[in-house]
Amino acid sequence: MKRNTIKWRIFKYNIIAILLLIAFTTVIFNVAVRVYMKKDILAQLDKISARTEDTALRHGPDFFPDNGGRTPPPPLDSKRDKQDIGHNDSQNNGNKSTNNNELYRYYFMLDQSLREPLSVLNADYILLDSSKKRITPPQEEEFTITSTALLNKIISEMNKVKSLSTEAHLNFNLSGTEYIAIVKQVSQKNSFGLGWVIIYSSLQKVNQLQLGINTILFAILALSALLIMIFSSLAAKKISAPFSSLNRHISSIAERNFGNKIQMAVDDELQELVNNINIMSEKLETYDKAQKTFLQNASHEFRTPLMSIQGYAEGIKHEVVDSDSAVDIIISESKRLTHLVEDLLYLSRLDTIEENYHYNDLDFNELICSCTERINGIAIKSGIKIQVNNPDQDIKLYADEEKLTRAITNVLSNCIRYAQHTVSITSKKIDDGRIELTIIDDGPGFDEKDLPNIFERFYKGKKGKFGLGLAISKNVIEKHNGTITAENSTSGALFRIELPVSG
Numbered sequence: 001m002k003r004n005t006i007k008w009r010i011f012k013y014n015i016i017a018i019l020l021l022i023a024f025t026t027v028i029f030n031v032a033v034r035v036y037m038k039k040d041i042l043a044q045l046d047k048i049s050a051r052t053e054d055t056a057l058r059h060g061p062d063f064f065p066d067n068g069g070r071t072p073p074p075p076l077d078s079k080r081d082k083q084d085i086g087h088n089d090s091q092n093n094g095n096k097s098t099n100n101n102e103l104y105r106y107y108f109m110l111d112q113s114l115r116e117p118l119s120v121l122n123a124d125y126i127l128l129d130s131s132k133k134r135i136t137p138p139q140e141e142e143f144t145i146t147s148t149a150l151l152n153k154i155i156s157e158m159n160k161v162k163s164l165s166t167e168a169h170l171n172f173n174l175s176g177t178e179y180i181a182i183v184k185q186v187s188q189k190n191s192f193g194l195g196w197v198i199i200y201s202s203l204q205k206v207n208q209l210q211l212g213i214n215t216i217l218f219a220i221l222a223l224s225a226l227l228i229m230i231f232s233s234l235a236a237k238k239i240s241a242p243f244s245s246l247n248r249h250i251s252s253i254a255e256r257n258f259g260n261k262i263q264m265a266v267d268d269e270l271q272e273l274v275n276n277i278n279i280m281s282e283k284l285e286t287y288d289k290a291q292k293t294f295l296q297n298a299s300h301e302f303r304t305p306l307m308s309i310q311g312y313a314e315g316i317k318h319e320v321v322d323s324d325s326a327v328d329i330i331i332s333e334s335k336r337l338t339h340l341v342e343d344l345l346y347l348s349r350l351d352t353i354e355e356n357y358h359y360n361d362l363d364f365n366e367l368i369c370s371c372t373e374r375i376n377g378i379a380i381k382s383g384i385k386i387q388v389n390n391p392d393q394d395i396k397l398y399a400d401e402e403k404l405t406r407a408i409t410n411v412l413s414n415c416i417r418y419a420q421h422t423v424s425i426t427s428k429k430i431d432d433g434r435i436e437l438t439i440i441d442d443g444p445g446f447d448e449k450d451l452p453n454i455f456e457r458f459y460k461g462k463k464g465k466f467g468l469g470l471a472i473s474k475n476v477i478e479k480h481n482g483t484i485t486a487e488n489s490t491s492g493a494l495f496r497i498e499l500p501v502s503g
Contacts, residue, residue, distance in 0.1 A: 010236035011229075018225045029217060030210070037206050041180055042169060048123050049167075049182045049199040057190050123201045126151065130187050130195035132158070150174055154198060158183055170200075178203040242270055246277065253277075258285030286456065302340070305333035343468040346406075357400045357479060361502060364395035364435060368425060371408045375416065384419050386412070389426040395435055398502040399480050407476035410469035411439055411484075411495050418443035418493060430498070437497040445488040454486055 127135040132155055157170045161183075170181040181200035242264065249262050261278045309330050315321030372386055379386050397404075415423045419441035426438045446454065455474040477484045482499040 008236075010239060011232055014228065014232035014236075018228055022221045022225060025221065026214070026217065030214065033210060033213060037210070038180070041201065041203070041206065042182070045123065045180065045182045045199050045201065049184055049197065052125055052199060053184055053186055053197050057186060057194070123199055126154065126196075126198040126200070127194060128155075128196035128198065129193055132196065135194070150179075150200075153179075154181060154183075154200065157181075158196075178207065246270075246274070249277065253281055253284065256288065258282070258288060286453070302337065305336050308333050343472065346472060357403065359398050359400055362397045362399050362401055362404075364397050364427065364501070365390045367397070367399075367401065367405065368408070368427065368437070371405055371412060372425065374405070375409055375412045378413065379416050379423065382416055382419075383421070384416050385422050386416075387422060387424045389424070391428055393429075395427075395429065396502045397435075397499060399499070400476075403476045404480060407473040408437070408439075408497070410473045411497070414469060415439055415441035415443070415493060415495070429501070433500055434498050435501050437499070439495045439497070440489055441492045443492040445492050446486065451486065451488070455484070 129135055134151060153172055153174050154170065157172050158168070161168050161170075166185060168183045170179075170183060172179055172181075179200055179202055181198055184197045184199075185195070186197055187195040245264055246262065249260065252260060258281050261281065262274050264274075312321060312326035312330050316323050316326050368388060368390055372388055376386060412423065412425075420443055422442050424438075424440045426440075428436055430436045455470050474484055477497060477499070480499060482497060484495065484497045487494050487496070
């Protein structure tokens with residue numbers, strides 16, 4: 001996949017989004033799980049500690065004699081306890097064996113209070129006297145083995161807590177293993193010497209469970225990321241495919257192959273672009289054809305007067321033609337060439353130099369009269385009468401007088417060229433902001449094939465001169481925020497010009 005392409009960019013951003021999503025999901029999930037598990041563990045430990053405390057306080061007086069708050073006597077040696085417990089029927093040691101059995105049953109009840117089914121906890125307990133010395137249960141090797149290091153760590157953490165008046169939660173690490181504990185002070189609640197009840201649990205199972213959850217989560221996210229990458233690649237390819245096709249088509253247009261239209265199904269966002277490219281291609285094709293036509297006509301227009309000038313000049317040189325008539329023809333052809341060159345230069349300036357327009361407030365009726373007077377000599381010579389129907393009210397325009405006069409004169413000149421007897425000019429206000437000027441001749445009208453192209457540059461009708469006059473008119477009128485259209489009327493050709501009025 002090439003870089004600096006839409007396909008790569010889409011794919012790259014999707015990969016970044018996937019990685020960020022995985023990281024964000026993993027962090028949030030782990031934090032949420034960790035917080036939830038700790039809360040759940042503390043809730044379970046609270047429940048266990050409450051039950052253990054209740055058992056220890058409720059049954060303690062039955063097993064420890066009231067000694068005025070002093071430390072309860074340590075249990076007997078475990079081997080002797082085993083012998084005593086194993087020989088309950090011995091008459092000589094009956095009383096001692098009974099006491100040891102009762103003490104054994106006390107610790108057994110405490111141990112049972114921890115043994116409810118738990119999902120991730122393996123809780124255990126420690127009993128301390130008022131001096132924070134451990135009260136060792138009998139038969140320790142059968143029930144729980146608490147290392148000295150763990151006991152010392154718990155007592156050390158207890159000493160760090162400023163206030164242990166009722167209950168405290170401890171979190172600590174020992175040999176790389178995390179522990180959580182609940183410490184309850186019960187010395188004020190009994191008189192047989194029990195000072196502290198400590199319920200603790202290793203979080204190793206919790207960490208193992210979290211590791212397993214993370215492994216499953218990572219596998220799910222990795223599979224999801226792979227699927228998203230595949231779909232992202234396919235989506236990027238599908239999105240970039242129309243652009244590749246458009247690029248090929250535009251390259252074809254650059255090679256002057258204007259006739260081919262884009263025929264492919266695209267989304268709505270690209271449909272307008274495709275339509276505009278097709279329209280551009282059509283216009284370029286029309287422009288190209290018009291330019292070729294113009295070059296052919298212009299070469300003919302230039303060649304004919306130049307050949308005439310050259311021929312008559314040679315005739316004068318060799319004294320084979322009358323010099324007076326030859327000079328008149330040379331002057332006439334020179335003027336024709338000058339007019340053609342002026343039109344070309346004028347149209348070029350209209351396109352490239354915006355500051356050529358000098359706007360002033362103009363009287364519309366006076367402007368039409370000026371145009372009529374300027375073209376009237378040509379009309380009289382051709383036997384054409386110009387009829388003007390101006391509105392009675394004063395109409396003001398904000399326009400460039402020279403350019404707008406030329407635009408209207410070009411239209412009038414075109415109508416005179418095709419008219420048989422009359423050219424009619426009518427103007428009227430169509431609303432408060434615009435005025436409509438209609439110019440009609442009584443000629444044959446437009447050929448249907450010429451009508452769509454008469455304002456195109458270099459397009460010349462049957463009696464046209466250079467194909468530039470109407471193009472100049474259209475350019476000037478549109479620069480004045482107006483419009484010009486052409487159609488066939490019942491009597492001949494009809495030009496309709498709309499211009500904004502001022503004031």
